[in-house]
Amino acid sequence: MIHKKTRKYIPQDLDIKWETLEPIYSELLARPINSANELEQWLQNRSELEAALEEDFAWRYIRMTCDTANAELLQNFQYFATEIEPKTAPYSNELNKKLVESEWINQLDENKFFIYLRGVRKALELFREENIPLQTEIQVEQQKYQGITGSMSVHIGDKEYTLEQASALLKDTDRSKRQEAWEKITARRLQDKDKLDELFNHLRSLRHKVALNAGFENFRDYMFQALGRFDYTPQDCYAFHAAIETEIVPILRDQAEKRKEALGLEELKPWDVDVDISGKPALKPFKDGNDLIEKSIQCFSNINRYLGERLEIMKDNNLFDVESRKGKAPGGYNYPLSETGAPFIFMNSANTFRDLTTMVHEGGHAVHTFLTADLELNDFKHCPSEVAELASMSMELISMDNWNVYFDNEEDLKRAKRDQLFDVLKTLPWVAVVDQFQHWIYTNPDHTTEERKDAWIRIYEPFGAGFVDWSEHPEAEQNLWQKQLHIFEVPFYYIEYGMAQLGAIAVWKNYKENPEKGLQQYLDALKLGYTKTLKEIYETAGIKFDFSAGYVRELAEFVKNEMDKL
Structure with missing residues (x-):
């Protein structure tokens, strides 16, 4: 069993409410600091408080x-968002000021604190008192997305399915069954399209106000600063989109033609893209959620005993919720528990191959959480997404050589690897579309709902639009963006998947060439947390932080060659 770290500053049994927190914040703010050592001690005490708050919020x-229909759990979440965060925010800003104005700040080890202090100065630059109530409202409003989507279900035959469970039927070899499942899923999504449009319009308006208050022309430019994107610009993102369009889309178009031919179809429809073209039934890598966890522990152990032990620890401490059910929020995540030093993995398993890849993806995040658990300050663990997603996406590929624990049959194993590598390439255009769409949304803040639909189609089409014929389902295509949780809940967190996907291919290439060295470089990079620049972390992993057309082409060719071997 694992337990929270022993606290050295705040009370062990601290009840998380403002009345108990305010005296601690006041003490930190008023405390005299008379040396560099005392400043470091002050930073550690502040870090301990922030870790306790983060873990409380996490739970x-x-x-x-886990239960979106439970009003009490929603109320508990909203209490933190409305009663604690708005009151801690001004204190955090004052503590940041106290730090940067300290006469001892220049005596801190620059090698250790450079990244952290850079982030503190950026937070001070962006802080506006008038944004606190807006950010509170945004926090509460964006959770409505999960309430709306978590309640969605469909009836197929005499059975009720969550949308995640129903999507498994899109792999059925009977085309009429696939079509029925797709049409019912789509109709259910469209039933709430106006509700989701209304929610998003409100979120867009609130976010634009935040940006204007902070002195920015638009929310896009504000978020590039707020996300700490010190290493690339919006123009670099547009260049990356273009590289994906020129280097990846032609490969996928060729794959779509092969799919059409194999299935004997004139045109691919939206329900034709997930079925296996071999004509064989969908892959079944595990029986149920518990079997998925056990097999994943074995898979990770076969790569490296340390990795498997991390998932065993999580299982022993009930840190998984993997089965799909009605009332559960959609999607999947790994949530770090800052004081405990372990994470919680949440997902919606419907016993599909995609669930396997979700588990190893979130498992990569989980390993990252464990590797950074003992870093000195809580902020050192706050990795940018370009690093966090490198951890998870690399694990998807590294783990493939041990997927025999999921598949007894050699041909099934090959199919699984082919599907995974195809998904790696397929991810990149979708990332480019979602990112470019968000650039458009927030640099055109006064757009109408109809203009947004038109913009989505205009952006989606050059990237292949899924390589299917949408002519009979224009409304479904126009509203496809609504299924992307990130657009509602974590705006602009998406291009990182593309950058990290390239990095993951490079990590895997190194691993294929020298498994021991490749794995060690990967783990060494993750151990750094966010104590080095993106470029330095990628270099530690033995790869480049680069998303030029040439680099995209080089790595895409490597993946295509590996697919051809299978």
Whole structure:
């Protein structure tokens, strides 16, 4: 069993409410600091407080997403968002000021604190008192997305399915069954399209106000600063989109033609893209959620005993919720528990191959959480998404050589690897579309709902539009963006998947060439947390932080060659 770290500053049994927190914040703010050592001690005490708050918030979020219909759990989450965060925010800003104005700040080890202090100065630059109530409202409003989507279900035959469970039927070899499942899923999504449009319009308006208050022309430019994107610009993102369009889309178009030919179809429809073209039934890598966890522990152990032990620890401490059910929020995540030093994995398993890849993806995040658990300050663990997603996406590929624990049959194993590598390439255009769409949304803040639909189609089409014929389902295509949780809940967190996907291919290439060295470089990079720049972390992993057309082409060719071997 694992337990929270022993606290050295705040009370062990601290009840998380403002009345108990305010005296601690006041003490930190008023405390005299008379040396560099005392400044470091002050930073550690502040870090301990922030870790306790983060873990408390984590459990409120986890419990709410596990049961979106439970009003009490929603209320507990909203209490933190409305009663605690708005009151801690001004204190955090004052503590940041106290830090940067300290006469001892220049005596801190620059090698250790450079990244952290850079982030503190950026937070001070962006802080506006008038944004606190807006950010509170945004936090509460964006959770409505999970309430709306978590309640969606469909009836197929005499059975009720969550949308995640129903999507498994899109792999059925009977085309009429696939079509029925797709049409019912789509009709259910469209039933709430106006509700989701209304929610998003409100979120867009609130976010634009935040940006204007902070002195920015638009929310896109504000978020690039707020996300700490010190290493690339919006123009770099547009260049990456273009590289994906020129280097990846032609490969996928060729794959779509082969799919059409193999299935004997004139045109691919939206329900034709997930079925296996071999004509064989969908892959079944595990029986149920518990079997998925056990097999994943074995898979990770076969790569490296340390990795498997991390998942065993999580299982022993009930840190998984993997089965799909009605009332559970959609999607999947790994949520770090800052004081405990372990994470919680949440997902919606419907016993599909995709669930296997979700588990190893979130498992990569989980390993990252364990590797950074003992870093000195809580902020050192707050990795940018370009690093966090490198951890997870690399694990998807590294783990493939041990997928025999999921598949007894050699041909099934080959199919699984082919599907995974195809998904790696397929991810990139979708990332480019979602990112470019968000650039458009927030640099055109006064757009109408109809203009947004038109923009989505205009952006989606050059990237292949899924390589299917949408002519009979224009409304479904126009509203496809609504299924992407990130657009509602974590705006602009998406291009990182593309950058990390390239990095993951490079990590896997190194691993294929020298498994021991490749794995060690990967783990060494993750151990750094966010104590080095993106470029330095990627270099530690033995790869480049680069998303030029040439690099995209080089790595895409490597993946295509590996697919051809299978």
